[in-house]
Amino acid sequence: MSVVVRFAPSPTGYLHIGGARTALFNWLFARSKGGKFLLRIEDTDRARSTDDAIEKIFEGLRWLGLDWDGEPVFQFARAARHADIAQMLMSEGKAYHCWSTQEELEAMRAKARAEGRQPRYDGTWRDRDPALAPKDVKPVVRLRAPQTGETTVHDMVQGEVTVPNAQLDDMVLLRGDGTPTYMLSVVVDDADMGITHVIRGDDHLTNTFRQVQLYRAMGVEPPVFGHIPLIHGPDGAKLSKRHGALGIEAYRDMGMLPEAMRNYLMRLGWSHGDADVISTEQAVQWFDMSQVGRSPSRFDMQKLTSLNAHWLRERSEEDLIGMIEPLIQAEGFSLDATGHRRLAAGMAGLKARCRTLNELAEAAAFYVEPRPIRIANDAVKILDEAARQRLAAIAPKLADVEEWSEAALEAACRQHAEQVGVGFGKLAQPLRVALTGSTVSPGLFEVMAVLGKDEVVARLDDAAQGRNGEKKARQ
């Protein structure tokens, strides 16, 4: 039997980190088994579902590289089908009308709680004559669930979990206005879509017992379930906005790479021995639900960032230039042929020092900005009177260097330092600041080689004369 899984978010907000991880696990499972990964938008809550959220979810999944098979299914469009199933269950006596009001329900729950029992609907209308129904209440349809015995779920992650049926009540299938509830819609859709494995957050585990009862009532074999542990915030509580639980696009905007995001997310709850740095291709080969743990994990930005640094270095120079170009433009610089050539030449030195695309764009700016370049606030003090004199002195020496190579430049600089009797360190930092505008940069001679003689001499002159570009956001 071939595997069919789905990711079924409700479009009431952005694609958050937990949803992204659930989608990833489903995707990994499908791809590793040669199965299908379907997408279903659970938009049955009309008040909270928005088109904007739907678009955000598509965007998020596409950015993450989680391609789905076929067209997305919109759950609300299938409401009539869901209602039909409810009617069928009614006609078979497996479901019934219930006229209990919200107030009555609340009273039932309060009573049960007060008596130390599980709060639940007490089955008032389960066997009562519908002729007794109040005229001013629109009835809901409830499942006639078994009241004795127990329901067991064989979960790929949680193992065998059993709950007494007395603990479960007769769930609502159709609301008073005739629209289907989540419980009904999910089960009907999963059945109709031929879903073989339901992989979702642990918070759905208790729903599963009820859903299994519904499958039984419908005469359909339930899929295999796999409830993956939730992701918590740094304080151990359920990840929420308070923790900065952001949409996946926020991580993109921080300069994270999708492959880094996948790598980080797949390791939350899943492992393959010692492996930490795992490519997506490797994960598809290795992914195995039996290696999914049962305990929740916490979101750790530092580890994500560290993984991002790794995957950043794996990217080609051209890829990275393409990705930071918009960021560089946002800083107010354009990328002309010279700038592009410099970035291509200097990217290896740049990317080893950066952990995110945003850092990379910032670190790369000095290669493309026009003279006089900006000098960062904390770098200005390096260019004191003595330093400026040294720069003025070395500029002509560099102008005389014939072979503009890193080795020749280093030789020239060291020779000059020796001649004027200063340690090379005294010379290096002013040079760095003059050429890059910062106290931190790739290797000095690499920078010189990339910039070219004319630009280097001109920047040294700028610095010697105290010319400083407009200070923007840089510091």
Added chain:
RNA sequence: GUCCCCAUCGUCUAGAGGCCUAGGACUCCACCCUUUCAAGGUGGCGACACGGGUUCGAAUCCCGUUGGGGAUGCCA
């Protein structure tokens, strides 16, 4: 309250009775490299929640305690 789940370094985790004086990764610290910062290399700090069993032997199995989480909707 009730039901369900969970419990190894600060964090992510390896570990499926002896290979464990518990391994890796992130973080932190030190050293090496070095023109800065990274990267890289080497080393260090750092955990089996607690209490009972079972067993020749338990991080691994069982029970309890404690702690955490989830669910308890005519939301999904």
